[in-house]
Amino acid sequence: MPRFHNDGLDLAFFDEGPRDGTPVLLVHGFASNRAVNWIGPGWVETLTGAGYRAVALDNRGHGDSDKPHDTEAYTPQKMAGDAIALLDHLGIGAAHLFGYSMGARICAFAALDHPGRVRRLIFGGLGIGMVEGVGDWDPIADALLAPSLDDVTHERGRMFRAFADETGSDRLALAACIRSSRTLLTPDEMGAIAAPTLIGVGTKDDIAGAPQPLADMMPDARALDIERRDHMLAVGDPAFKRAVHAFLGEAGAS
Numbered sequence: 001m002p003r004f005h006n007d008g009l010d011l012a013f014f015d016e017g018p019r020d021g022t023p024v025l026l027v028h029g030f031a032s033n034r035a036v037n038w039i040g041p042g043w044v045e046t047l048t049g050a051g052y053r054a055v056a057l058d059n060r061g062h063g064d065s066d067k068p069h070d071t072e073a074y075t076p077q078k079m080a081g082d083a084i085a086l087l088d089h090l091g092i093g094a095a096h097l098f099g100y101s102m103g104a105r106i107c108a109f110a111a112l113d114h115p116g117r118v119r120r121l122i123f124g125g126l127g128i129g130m131v132e133g134v135g136d137w138d139p140i141a142d143a144l145l146a147p148s149l150d151d152v153t154h155e156r157g158r159m160f161r162a163f164a165d166e167t168g169s170d171r172l173a174l175a176a177c178i179r180s181s182r183t184l185l186t187p188d189e190m191g192a193i194a195a196p197t198l199i200g201v202g203t204k205d206d207i208a209g210a211p212q213p214l215a216d217m218m219p220d221a222r223a224l225d226i227e228r229r230d231h232m233l234a235v236g237d238p239a240f241k242r243a244v245h246a247f248l249g250e251a252g253a254s
Helices: 034-039 043-049 076-090 102-113 138-145 155-166 171-180 187-191 211-217 238-249
Strands: 003-006 009-016 023-027 053-057 095-100 118-124 197-202 221-226
Touching (some): 003 076, 023 043, 023 102, 034 053, 043 053, 043 238, 053 076, 076 102, 095 102, 102 118, 102 187, 118 238, 138 155, 187 211, 197 211, 197 238, 211 221
Parallel strands (some): 023 053, 095 118, 118 197
Antiparallel strands (some): 003 009, 009 053
16 A cells, blocks of 8 residues: 655555546545545546546545544645645646545645646535535534444434444544534635636535535636435536546646
């Protein structure tokens, strides 16, 4: 398993596809990992099959990467720094950035802090919630710290606790992550992101917020409604894959 180091942490990643292919950096969502978010739903196969170089890391606190329990370790700026550090590690100057849910927020901060490293952006599973918030997530942290799933009554908390248990996650690390990774961006900050952007959200997603209002804040963004999909299922939807393929294809070799 390849690994790299940043900010005192040991982080796991994969690097698949042709070495001369245009790189796509994949950043997974909260409580997920590089395999669950990108290999399972078929994204790596889809991208590499189209000639792209698919690169993904396990975010700090997730998967096979180090899992600090300090809340301050999980700001979006620090997690965006990990993503850019992986590009540095691989000698990649600029890449398409594709983030899902929390990963979309991380990619937005990466685009703000390192605009020269971003070719095109894809935000999945996060729309206007990027700016307006996605509700009260403190119950999710409480659910992660509860003795067992049976002790959790909050509906969304039960969903994420069950997912964390299923993936064998470090629940203390995830609780720390969810408390500090939710920094919102302002409309002005979204307006400063110049990279062409695709924003895909499921029409049954009750977490992300609508994609069109976020696209309206950006100079070169478009919204995609992923029909009949909720937050968990939109990521692997075939229509989403077709839209991403077409969107990235517009960039050509640039």
